[in-house]
Amino acid sequence: MLTGDPDDNVAQLLWRHARRHPDRPCLTDLDSPEGARTLSYGELTARVAGLAGGLRDAGIRAGDRVAVLLRNSVEFVETFLAVAAVGAVVVPFNVRLREDDFRHMLVDSGSRLLVTEAGHLDAAPTLREVPGLRVVLVDTDGGLDPLRAGPIDEPAEPPEGGLLSLMYTSGTTGAPKAVMLTHRSWRAVAATAMSVLGFASDDVVLHVAPLTHGAGFMLLPTLAAGGHNLLCGSYDAARTARLLHSAKVTGLFLVPSMIRMFLDELDEDWQIREGFRWLYYAGSPIDQSTLREATAAFDGHVVQSFAQMESPMFLTVLDSADHLRALRNPDSPVIRSAGRVLPGVELSIVDPDGTPLPPGSDGEVVARAPQMMAGYWGRAKETAATLADGWLHTGDIGHLDEDGYLHVVDRLKDMIVTGGSNVYAREVEEVLLTISRIGDAAVIGTPDRIWGEAVTAVLVPDGRPPADDQIIEACRRKLPGYRIPKRIIWVAELPRNAYGKILKRELRERYSTPGR
The missing domain is CATH 3.30.300.30 (ANL, C-terminal domain)
Incomplete structure (x- = not known):
């Protein structure tokens, strides 16, 4: 269970376990240049505190934006938590985007600092020309060490409004727009994840999907539980299958395409390790045969959720019991659903006038949840439309059945999830x-x-x-x-x-x- 004030700085989750269990393993970068590299809770907190102190001395203040263009790595986690700890705002970039996207996001967010690797900058050299931007390369000139200074004692109070991150999504006209998520939003996602997935102090969570996306929301609940995060710089399905056994992994987040690749790599005699607790997936539609194969391969320890970045990760959940039911009965409508609404979430199906519709009737899916965004950065008109009347208008068309399962059938927004x-x-x-x-x-x-x-x-x-x-x-x-x-x-x-x-x-x- 996640304790503390819901508006506390999320970096307090790290500090808390550093005080209680300083020697417990916290983070292992399996693809560090010097080989697998493990930091304890005490070691990671000391590094984050020093980096936060350096950011403070470099003039980064509460509410300032710091962009991060990195693969999964110790440096990504340190930067994210250090920026949070000084009350600044993290702007994580999808490494698969192009130079014009990165430049737009830097200018749009007004980022003062970009933390990246030389290879990314070589592919996007004009980023150095963004006015007022300082660039720090983690793989040259001592990496993050030149930024470190006298450590902070405790994480700062979040800035006014509590903003923690700007998460860029594709815009309808091609220009990415930033979803504003607060410390409260991130903590709410972590609390729900801990409840739904049953995080525990002996969890070993493998991160093979980018931390800039859904996988990043699994980092904080692991820290909150006092568990161990394993980082891979990129996804390799065969390697992931081996790591689930050799690293005694208990939890794993994948998107459906990664699940399909994983299943296609398995040997006929492969079995999930005893002690594995959950494969959690989200982010896009899943082929029904892939769902059934994954449920069988992971012995039913499979959980799906439906949401969007504007209210991340958890609006509805299709739990392990639902997956097993779908495995036993392939004709069950459950297999085609997005699960049931979670406690603490309000979800309704409405007509174009906003009137709630009865079960079985298709309309727009609207929701309210503790993790809902504060709005779109610098886009008051779009914020007002998306959060009309205090409800998140998802742009998805669906219905609730008589048993309370959500079925998404189409989209109002002209968007593809691939x-x-x-x-x-x-x-x-x-x-x-x-x-x-x-x-x-x-x-x-x-x-x-x-x-x-x-x-x-x-x-x-x-x-x-x-x-x-x-x-x-x-x-x-x-x-x-x-x-x-x-x-x-x-x-x-x-x-x-x-x-x-x-x-x-x-x-x-x-x-x-x-x-x-």
């Missing part, structure tokens, strides 16, 4: 329409065994259509890899309604079967 990452169709369409001999374009998500949804371009040629590989190459010059279409379909015309709007739901239904 491999746990959001892709707004409009930005891909805008790139496609700049390519010669493409007359019209619609981008949709279609079911995919590995990625959950595949970015699919439905195109109308203008004359002789260009070759598919030409289209992919043109997209590669302007889009990150995960936003590039994985499937291209040519049609004579796109279906439209009387107002000229493309009927994407019709396209999704038409092309939901592979090969169509």
Whole structure:
């Protein structure tokens, strides 16, 4: 159970266990350049306190933004916690984005400091030119050590409003927008995770998904429980299968595409280790056969949740009992649901006027939860629309069944979730329409065994259509890899309604079967 004031600085979770159990292992970087590197709670707290002191001496004050462009590593965790400890704001970057995305986020957030690696800066050299920005490279010139100074004694009070992080998501016009999450939001996610997943002091939690995304929300509950975090710089399915045994892992977060890769790597005689407690997944749709295979492979220790970054990780949960029920009865509607609403969460299905709908009726999913965002950074109009009447308007269409299970059936927002990452169709369409001999374009998500949804371009040629590989190459010059279409379909015309709007739901239904 998470104790303390819900508005306390989240870094207090580290300090608390350093006082109680200074020698307990806290963090192991399995991919550190010098080999696997373990820090105890006492050691990590001392390093974070020194780095926080250095940030303070460098002029970083409460509310200042510090951007972090790093893979999973000791340096990422130290920076995150040190920024939190001085009351500043962490701005974690998805390493898969492009230079123009990073530059936009640095300027939009007004970040004063960027902590990154030389390789990222080599690929995005103009980041050095952002006015007022200091760049610190963790893999050269002593890494973070030149920033360290006299340590702080205790984490500072959070800034006014309690802001802890700006989490950038794709914007509908292509420009990423920042979700403002407070210390209270992060602590609420940690408390829910501890309740749902049963965190304990002997937990060994393996982080193979990026800490900049959903996996990062599993760091704090592990610290709160006094558990041990294992970090991998990147995901390797076969290695993960080995680590679950050799490192005596008790908990693991994956997105569905990673689960599919993991299952495809398993030997026939592989079995989950006794003592493993949970595989938790979220972030994108999951293929039903993958869900059943994962439930069998992990002996039922599987939990799914539904939410979005605006209210992270937990609105509904499909627990291990639900997964086992779906395994026993493949025809059960539970397997197609997103689970039941959690205690402390209010969730409703509403019509376009905001009127609640009865069970079985489709409408927009709206919710209120303790972890809900404070708003979008610098976007008052979008904040007001998304948080209208105090409810988070998710943009998802769904219904609640008679047993209280949520079924998500469509989206109001034109967004694709592929491999746990959001892709707004409009930005891909805008790139496609700049390519010669493409007359019209619609981008949709279609079911995919590995990625959950595949970015699919439905195109109308203008004359002789260009070759598919030409289209992919043109997209590669302007889009990150995960936003590039994985499937291209040519049609004579796109279906439209009387107002000229493309009927994407019709396209999704038409092309939901592979090969169509």
